[in-house]
Amino acid sequence: MRREEKDLIGVREMREDVYWGIHTLRALENFPLTGLPLSVHPELVAALAAVKEAAALAHLDLGTLPEERARAVVAACREIRAGRLLDQFVVDVLQGGAGTSANMNANEVIANRALELLGHARGSYEHLHPHDDVNRSQSTNDVYPTAVKLALHSAAGHLLDGMTVLRNAFVERGGAFAKTVKLGRTQLQDAVPMTLGQEFDAFALTVRDDADFIRLAADSLLEVNLGGTAIGTGLNADDGFARLAVHHLRTISASPVRAARDLVESTQGVGGFLRLSGALRQFALRLSKMCNDLRLLASGPGAGLGEIRLPELQAGSSIMPGKVNPVMPEAVNQVCFDVVGADAAVSAAAQAGQLQLNAFEPLMAHHLLNSVNRLDAACRLLAARCVVGIEADEERLRGLVERSAGLATALNPVIGYQQATALARECRATGVPVRELAVREGVLPEDGVDLLLDPLRLARPR
Incomplete structure (x- = not known):
């Protein structure tokens, strides 16, 4: 029929x-x-x-x-x-x-x-x-953007939950590694001691701060132009419709939806989409950096840093027996790259709008919903299948600290920068630890060096 x-x-x-x-x-x-x-x-x-x-x-x-x-x-x-x-x-x-x-x-x-x-x-x-x-009493031009904003606000709520899961995973590992001393690095060169816990606590704070940024951006989407009809003037809308429709939408969505301050501006403007896209881009870039750090810290394990061990999830090679790859951080990296690319598309679409309407909101909606949902999945997977199972190679971490020329930094206030530099250079040239050189050359007494170069004290000087 x-x-x-x-x-x-x-x-x-x-x-x-x-x-x-x-x-x-x-x-x-x-x-x-x-x-x-x-x-x-x-x-x-x-x-x-x-x-x-x-x-x-x-x-x-x-x-x-x-x-x-x-x-x-x-x-x-x-x-x-x-x-x-x-x-x-x-x-x-x-x-x-x-x-x-x-x-x-x-x-x-x-x-x-x-x-x-x-x-x-x-x-x-x-x-x-x-x-x-x-x-x-409606037009596509007020219905569609209102629906997109509602959808994004809802999806962002799920993302924020996922970010909480990831943050909590980093916090838990930070606590577990609170006394695990390691060597910090700047410009990929040896720096001064810290704890692995401090490194993971920093990851947790990054996620929390970006969640706050995304929450603010998502909340800005709650201002809608429903009732503005074609261009925001409300032509063909029944008297009282806009107020009542927004009231009912607030109840249906269980969100504090509010009428736009200026329906004409709200119909042509896409500021909320840009704010959310920018917040997602920031998180994607910083999440990608954290994944890069995890991959670097786990590199090797024999010929790389090998400071941490990521959970082994699958065989890493069809030709090299026993090889295991950091597949979860790599997968999350790719989600992050996709989000950054989506932000570029959203930005291009936003500036391409003309006069009283932006014709390219479907692209913005598609990319933003994809970005929010993929980041949500990425956070939950990274937490569950990577972060919570990370282990530290305690012996290797401590050995790297004790052999590092960077320990000479702690002696600056006592023996001066020049003499500390000489010890650091000799440590690098000979491989003899700074502690041993300081005692052997009579720079400091043994008990004084032990106190000054205690790794955990250096990681937490205050």
């Missing part, structure tokens, strides 16, 4: 088994770009349904939509938010029209499911129409 639907271009036959309609069909034909349907972002689908539900509830309050229709729309939206009909959101994630195809797809799916609930056949739009009813 097939049904016919009509738009401004003409008439098309629709498959009877689908909930979407002619506008979605046009989009499928026009934008076969990525092969990724809108359903790859279930948060966005749920957010679109939340916006449409809020709109229907506003009309129910105002009496601007027949009660039977409004309640059917609400029921259909709640089914979609519960995970039903996800496979009906089929338009490509990248599309022309500033998200019009995504909004049309949502309107049609909701309308046809609502028609079923009312006892009518799909496509019998004289009983409930995708545009006149589901889209009443």
Whole structure:
């Protein structure tokens, strides 16, 4: 069985088994770009349904939509938010029209499911129409960005939970290694002693600080332009709709959504997306640096630093027996590189907007949702399959400290920079430890050297 639907271009036959309609069909034909349907972002689908539900509830309050229709729309939206009909959101994630195809797809799916609930056949739009009813008092230009912001805020919440998992893993290892002395390095050269715990505590603080930055960026997305319709002036919106729709959306989303201070600015501006993208980029860069550090500290193990041992997860070579690679930090590195690239795309799309609308929000939505979700997965995997299982080679760490010329730094206040430099140079040239050289050459008494060069005291001078 097939049904016919009509738009401004003409008439098309629709498959009877689908909930979407002619506008979605046009989009499928026009934008076969990525092969990724809108359903790859279930948060966005749920957010679109939340916006449409809020709109229907506003009309129910105002009496601007027949009660039977409004309640059917609400029921259909709640089914979609519960995970039903996800496979009906089929338009490509990248599309022309500033998200019009995504909004049309949502309107049609909701309308046809609502028609079923009312006892009518799909496509019998004289009983409930995708545009006149589901889209009443709305435009793609306020629906789509509002839904994207909701979806991103929700996804960012999951990322923040994932970052907490990673931070806690670093904190736990920091405590476990609190008395494990090692040699710090600057410019990849020997520096002064520290503890491995201090190194992991620093990682934990980095994650916490970046989580705070991401939280602030995500919260800025809660200012929405719903009710602004086409360009922010509110043309064709029923009186009182904007206020009520935002009120209901706040309840539905369980988030403190608020009306934009200026609907025109909010419709054309993408500042919230840029703030979130920048915060994600910062975290990605710093997370990648931490992964590089873990790989470097575990390098070798015989011919590298070999200070820590990462969990062995899989064979590392098809030709070299026994080789094990730092696969988890490497995988997370690649997620981070992807996020940095996505930020460049989001930035380009943001500046390409013109006048009262940015036509490139679908690309921003796609990249930002990918970035948030991939970083979330990366944090949880790095914590569970790498960080919590890291071990220290205590003997090697202590030996590197005791043989380091960097220990001479601690003698500066006692014997002066010049004499300390001479000891450091001789240590490097001969391999004789600074402690032994200082005693042998009569620079300091043995008991004095032992106190001054105690590694744990040097790692915690205060």
